[in-house]
Amino acid sequence: MYPQLLKHIKRYVQLTPDEETLLCEKLEFKKFKRREFLLEPGKLCQGNYFILKGCVRQYFVNNKLNEQIIQFGLESWWVADQDSLLNKQPSTCYIQAVEATELLVLNEKIRQSLFEEIPTLESYFRIMMQKAFVASQRRIGFIFNQTEEERYRHFASQFPDFLQRVPQYMLASYLGFTPQFLSRLRGKRESGKSEKSGK
Numbered sequence: 175m176y177p178q179l180l181k182h183i184k185r186y187v188q189l190t191p192d193e194e195t196l197l198c199e200k201l202e203f204k205k206f207k208r209r210e211f212l213l214e215p216g217k218l219c220q221g222n223y224f225i226l227k228g229c230v231r232q233y234f235v236n237n238k239l240n241e242q243i244i245q246f247g248l249e250s251w252w253v254a255d256q257d258s259l260l261n262k263q264p265s266t267c268y269i270q271a272v273e274a275t276e277l278l279v280l281n282e283k284i285r286q287s288l289f290e291e292i293p294t295l296e297s298y299f300r301i302m303m304q305k306a307f308v309a310s311q312r313r314i315g316f317i318f319n320q321t322e323e324e325r326y327r328h329f330a331s332q333f334p335d336f337l338q339r340v341p342q343y344m345l346a347s348y349l350g351f352t353p354q355f356l357s358r359l360r361g362k363r364e365s366g367k368s369e370k371s372g373k
Contacts, residue, residue: 176201179224182250187298198289202279206230206271213269214255216349219258222299225244225251228275229339234267243348246272246336252302254263254282272340322351326359 175199183189189197201224206212213219213229223245225247233243243268247253257290258265259282289296316325326349331336336345344355 175227176278178226178250179187183298186301187294188291189294193292193294196291200280200284201343202281204277205277206275206277207285208271208274210271211254211268212277213265213267215266215268216264218262219255219265219282220281221259221279221285222252222254222255223269224278224280225249225253226276228277229272230267230269230275231272231340231344231348232267232279241344241347243344246340246344246348248335248339252306268344269292317319317350322349322355323359325349325351326356 179201180189180198181195206228212223215234228247230253231243232245232246232247232255233241236242247254253269255265255267255269259262284300285295287298316328320328327343329349329358340348342356342360346353349356
C-alpha cells in the first residue's frame, strides 16, 4: 500500500478499500538518481509519475539551445508529458530528477483500464488535470502581466520550498528571466533584510 498517494486521493475523492488495493497493485515503484532522466525527447511517455520523495523538472531545449523549464514537481505532485500520453507520439521534452527521487508510475494503458473498474479514479484524474490547467493559465498570465520582480515575489510567497531546493538557473528559466537578473534580485532582497535588521 502507498499511504502518501492514497492520502492525496482522499483529499478529492473516496475509494473503497478494494479499489485502493486494486490501484496499488497496478503501480510501479521507481528510484532515480540526481540528474537522471525519467523521459527524453523521441521516447513515448509511458505514464503518470507521482512523486513520493524528491524533485523533478520538465523542460525543452529551444532553437537557441537554451533550456526552458515548463514545470517542477515536488512530493505528492503528478508529472507527465500529457501531449505524448494523449496523442501517443514521441515526447519533445525532458523530465529529469533535480534531486534523488522516488516515485510511483501508473502506466497509461493500465490507468485507462482502471477507469472502467474504478470510475471514481477517473474523477480524481480529471480534477488533477483541471488544477494543472488552471496553474498553467495563471503562469501565462503572470508572465504577460507581471514584471520579473513581481513574478519572483509571487513565486517565493507561494512556493518557498523551491527557493532552497532548486538551483538558481533553473528557477530563472521557469520564471522567464536570466540567472544574472535573479542573482541581482536576490542580492537586493538580502541587502534590504540586512538594513532592516541593523536598524
